[in-house]
Amino acid sequence: MWGFLTTITSLEFKGGKAFKPEEEHYLCMHWTVKRIFQAVFTVYVVVTLSFALIRLMPGGPMDYLRATLLGPDQTGTVDRERLNRQIELYMNINPDQPLWEQYVQYMSSVFTGDFGQSIWFNRPVAEILLEALPWTVFVMGIALLLTFAINIALGAIMAYKEGSRFDISMTFLSIISTSIPFYVGAILFLLFFSFTWELFPPGSRVNARLDPWTFEWIMSVLHHATLPILSSVLIGLGSGALIMRGNSIQVLGKDYLRVGRLRGLPEGRLALRYVGRNAVLPMYTSLMIAIGNVFGGAVVLEEIFTYPGVGYYLFVAVEARDYMLLMGAFILITVAVVVCLVVADLTYGLIDPRAKGGGYDEHA
Amino acid sequence: MAVTESSYSTGSSEDVIIETHDVSVYFEMDRGTSKVLDDVSLDIYREEILGIVGESGSGKSMFASALLDAVVAPGKTSGDILYHDADGSTIDVLSLNQEELRAFRWEKVSMVFQGAMDSFNPTLRIKGHFIETLKAHDFDVDEGLERATDLLAQVYLDPDRVLSSYPHELSGGMKQRVLIALSLLLDPDVLVMDEPTAALDLLMQRSILRLLENLQQRYDLTVLFITHDLPLVAELSDRVAVLYAFQFVEVGPVSELLERSSHPYTRALLNAVPTLQTPLSDMEPIEGSSPDPINVPTGCSYHPRCPLADERCIGEEPPFYATExxxxxxxxxxxxDAISEIPLAHHKSTTGSSQIVEGKQSEEPVLTLDNLCVHFENNNSFLGLFGESQTVFAVDEIDLDLYENDILAIVGESxxxxxxxxxxxIALQRPTSGEVQYRGDDIWAVKDGRSESDRSYSAIRRALQIIHQDPGSSLNPNQKILRTLESPIKHWKSDMxxxxxxxxxxxxxxxVGLTPAEEYAQRYPHQLSGGEKQRVALTRALLMNPEVILADEAVSALDVSLRVEMMDMMISLQNMFDTSYIFISHDLANARYFAGSVGGRIAVMYLGEIVEIGPAEEVIQNPKHPYTKVLKWSTAELDSDASQEELxxxxxxxxxxxxPPSGCRFHTRCPEARTECRVNSPKLEATDDGDGIEAHQVACFLDKPRDHPYWSSDQLVSEDNPTLVE
Known part of the structure; x- marks a missing residue:
């Protein structure tokens, strides 16, 4: 799925030819409109797919819901009309209508923000997800930014000291940390920090007895979020640092760095504006994709720390065969990835001037 | 007459700006110490232009870097480099500490690198490069930017536009000129240029040299110009030093070196360069290759390649001799002896000695281009809903015939x-309109199955082959040569x-000279030199028994001394295989050498149109179109007192x-342009000078009789500011 999205995105960087600056703005607008249109289309296709899944899955949500409503003995006294009304309430689909009407109804409700009713929690899906969303964004966002910042700094230092003992040992550690699945780390953290030393709480988002937005409440939020963030960051280090190291080494070999050095530029400027800036460029898109994947990546982590965010609910939905909640979370993740990719594409030109135009073609 | 052992110096020291004594650059490697500069001594005079010439791998770049103590680690520099400042103080460059070195570089001596394409930070505007340089050296930024604006205008750039551009928005020639402006920003006394023009086409090279001369005079610069191209530097320099195998072998004023060079290597270099004047038969390549830094021959390092070498040269290293x-x-x-034993080709006159081998061309063309256009669309429109997409007119309305055993050289700048x-x-690019016919059949019609002809597309494909510019990237690095060469035969002649x-x-x-063939066939591409790779590419094309080979800048990537050899071989293969060539080059001299040897034609192209076409010697000796004249001007002559005409x-x-500009597309740059040229576009027509050579065609009003409206319209010359671009 994500591969497919990335392909759509990466296609955009081809086909650039030299054009003059005055036309640049004009072309940019085309491109932006086109890109947004593509994104909307992708979301549309995904929602359509979710409709098809609901309809077509054998033993799928329809059958499941019917079975649940009819009760275990399948002889329930519920009449067919009431049953269908129930199904419609939960799933935005009335099985008695012709297919196209079902489709239109489903699509229009999804696009107006109505994802149906969760069977397990017996609450609207949208409400559950909306309530969980900020918590996941909070935990995963901080974890992600920290991971990237540390990885970039680490990778740049490793590149500068290429071949030194620091570089070799960090490369070794990076490979180890990359090969450990993060949930192993998370479970170890839980074991030592929560259960053995009791430094951090083993679950939940905040001490529910506190009033929101007081100082104690904020401290409690941070206290609860520490372990998930820490485990995600520590295990996330490594691969990013190795990529950054490779990029930086490449930039360090460039002529412009040599010329910059000959021009007597201070080392600090060379490190930040020359090496850092150019080495980070290729990582920007992967950062945006990672942001989009935050909700998906949070599933196991939030489950381990029983941290009720989007991922936690997704896990519950899978276990409870709560299809509507599952679909809601699924669509949410899709939208997040698509939006982040669009943002990445549209903003890439801001950080890399070369992405705007094609430049002059040297070879006729 | 011998001067001190392996050292070179002159008596007058007050006008010397940089002294070097026994400077060596070496790398410690597993196989031993690699000395890439071996105890060289040379004085550089104040305000001279010194050319340093050598083949690739002769250590010339190392000498340049050593002058700024900028040899890249793990290389080490030893010896003495003394810089004499204008105020009389002397700086020992190799003993400067980091901070002193930082001030010394760029303020006293600055450098322009080979790779201008890559000399700018791609995420920083040009203006940023100037500002950061000024700040790093504590110069006043506003004053400095004023100087920058001035410098940029001097190198024919529009300062405001260039300063606000990102590096990728400039062409290669523009970047190189910006780099020159940047290097002069802090008013240095010495400018070291390491192959500054190697990646540019000839016209741009020559234009930059001309600019450099002006700058040198205006700012009282001392310029060190390092290149592999002797004729290029000969016109510019006051003195030339020739570097061979990490040592200087000959130093002298440029006129001396061109007329009475006394080292066999220098003489061989002079003879290896194709020019417009030299008789074609007198050009000859230098046999052998330059030595490996780990394994330099004993005695005189040139003795394995030298025709004059004897026992003494093998056993003993020669000292420097002063000549007359x-x-x-x-x-x-x-x-x-060298002067008498090795005659210089450019000393013989050309007049009357042009012996053209008559090609045995057929009447029926192999390829016919009929009103051929290739336009590229900038494909950025949104589902075609909004506005015009832009069209690049790469090739516009071209008619051309190519015969059997024909050679057509296409010349023009990048x-x-x-x-x-x-x-x-050769049907690798589908035309937007017009036709390409192979022996009367429209190739694209055959490919699409629209043609009634019974000729198959694959047969045509096989008959039209290509040799690419970069031999390195056109061979699969993971396949042995044998396999690379076998696969096309397996495909086309599966029963063999x-x-x-x-x-x-x-x-x-x-x-093609790759003997023993069995051994070469087992090698991988990285085990071959550039020239050898290009031969393999040629072999691969020839295996198909093609009727036309497109050689796209096939010799441009090779060292000067190898070019002639490669072209000779391609020509001799033509006789053997009955092949026609389309030879693409930005160098008129190469085109002349290649096409001229077999009575081929030269076509001069400008912005998608052919502006002049005719028999090679005729186009070279009697150019009609101003653009052809400009190209001819850009081809350096081995003539030290070349006229100092303006650009x-x-x-x-x-x-x-x-x-593209309206009317004649060249009118924006043409020195002869008149208002008529802006309105009407001249057609390609046979020249009018009654010399009976009908094949010579030109698209220029200059060639029209006096009653043509061109002659009565106004000159365009001083109308727009010549120092501004666009």
Missing amino acids: HDDHQTKCFHWE GCGKTTLGKAS SQTDRRSQIYGLLEY PLRNIDIPDPVN
Whole structure:
């Protein structure tokens, strides 16, 4: 799925030819409109797919819901009309209508923000997800930014000291940390920090007895979020640092760095504006994709720390065969990835001037 | 007459700006110490232009870097480099600490690198590069930017536009000029240029040299110009030093070196360069190759390649000998004999000696281009809903015939569409409109199945082959040469036995000079030199028994001394295989050498159009179109007292092919342009001078009789500011 999205995105960087600056703005607008249109289309296709899944899955949500409503003995006294009304309430689909009407109804409700009713929690899906969303964004966002910042700094230092003992040992550690699945780390953290030393709480988002937005409440939020963030960051280090190291080494070999050095530029400027800036460029898109994947990546982590965010609910939905909640979370993740990719594409030109135009073609 | 052992110096020291004594650069490697500069001593005079010439791998870049103590680690520099400042103080460059070195570089000595394409931070605007340099050296930024604006205008750039551009928005020639401006920003006394023009086409090279001369005089610079191209530097320099195998072998004033060079290597270099004047038969390549830094021959390092070498040269290293001219010194035992033993080709006159081999061309053309156009669309419109997409007119309305055994050289600067024309002619690029016919059949009609002809597309495909510019990237690095060469035969002649196939390959490899063929066939591409790779590429094309080979800048990537050899071989193969060539080059001299040897034609292209076409010698000796004249001007002559005429162009940069100028496309740069040229576009027509050579055609009003409206319209010259681009 994500591969497919990335392909759509990466296609955009081809086909650039030299054009003059005055036309640049004009072309940019085309491109932006086109890109947004593509994104909307992708979301549309995904929602359509979710409709098809609901309809077509054998033993799928329809059958499941019917079975649940009819009760275990399948002889329930519920009449067919009431049953269908129930199904419609939960799933935005009335099985008695012709297919196209079902489709239109489903699509229009999804696009107006109505994802149906969760069977397990017996609450609207949208409400559950909306309530969980900020918590996941909070935990995963901080974890992600920290991971990237540390990885970039680490990778740049490793590149500068290429071949030194620091570089070799960090490369070794990076490979180890990359090969450990993060949930192993998370479970170890839980074991030592929560259960053995009791430094951090083993679950939940905040001490529910506190009033929101007081100082104690904020401290409690941070206290609860520490372990998930820490485990995600520590295990996330490594691969990013190795990529950054490779990029930086490449930039360090460039002529412009040599010329910059000959021009007597201070080392600090060379490190930040020359090496850092150019080495980070290729990582920007992967950062945006990672942001989009935050909700998906949070599933196991939030489950381990029983941290009720989007991922936690997704896990519950899978276990409870709560299809509507599952679909809601699924669509949410899709939208997040698509939006982040669009943002990445549209903003890439801001950080890399070369992405705007094609430049002059040297070879006729 | 011998001066002190392996050292070179002159008595007057007050006008010396940089002294070098026994400077070595070495790398410690597993196989031993690699000395890439071996105890060289040379004085550089204040305000001179010193050319340093050598083949690739002769250590010339190392000498340049050593002057700024900028040899890249793990290389080490030893010896003495003394810089004499204008105020009389002397700086010992190699003993400066980091901070002193930082101030010394760029303020006293600055450097322009080979790779201008890559000398700017791609995420920083040009202005940023100037500002950060000023700040790093505590110069006043506003004053500095004023100087920058001034410098940029001097190198024919529009300062405001360039300063606000990102590096990728500038063409290669523009970047190189910006880099020169940047290097002069802090008013240095010495400018070291390491192959500054190697990646540019000839016209841009020459334009930059001309600019450099002006700058040198205006800012009282001392310029060190390092290149592999002797004729290029000969016109510019006051003195030339020739570097061979990490040592200087000859130093002297440029006129001395050109007329009475006394080292066999220098003389061989002079003879290896194709020019417009030299008789074709007198050019000859230098045999052998330059030595490996780990394994330099004993005695005189040139002795394995030298025709004059004897026992003494093998056993003993020659000292520097002073020749009749005070300032001219040679490191050769036989310098007196060299002058008489090795005649210089450019000393013979050309007049009347042009012996053209009559080609046996057929009447029926192999390829016919009929009103051929190739336009590229900038494909950025949104589902075609909004507005015009832009069109690049790469090739516009070209008619051309190519016969059997024909040679057509297409000449023009970067961006003029010559590669696109070449590719379209051998059906690698589908034309936007017009036809390419192979022996009367429209190739694209055959491919699409629209043609009634019984000729198959694959047969046509096989008959039209290509040799690319970069031999390195056109061979699969993971395949042995044998496999690379075998696969096309396996595909086209699947019934051929392995023995036959291999013997055919070995035969051809031997023919192109790769002997022993069996051994070469087992090598991988990285085990071959550039010239050898290009031969393999040629072999691969020839295996198909093609009727036309497109050689796209096939010799441009090779060292000067190898070019002639490669072209000779291609010509001799033509006789053997009855092949026609389309030879693409930005160098008129190469085109002349290649096409002229067999009575071929030269076509001059400008912005998608052919502006002049005719028999090679005729176009070279009697150019009609101002653009051809400009190209001819750009081809350096081995002539030290070349006339100091002004740049024969009103504008250095080629216009954007997206929006070509109206009328004659050359009018924006043409020194002869008149208002008529802006309105009407001249047609390609036979020349009018009654010399009976009908094949010579030109598209210019200059060639029209006096009653043509061109002659009564106004000159365009001083109308727009010649120092501004666009």
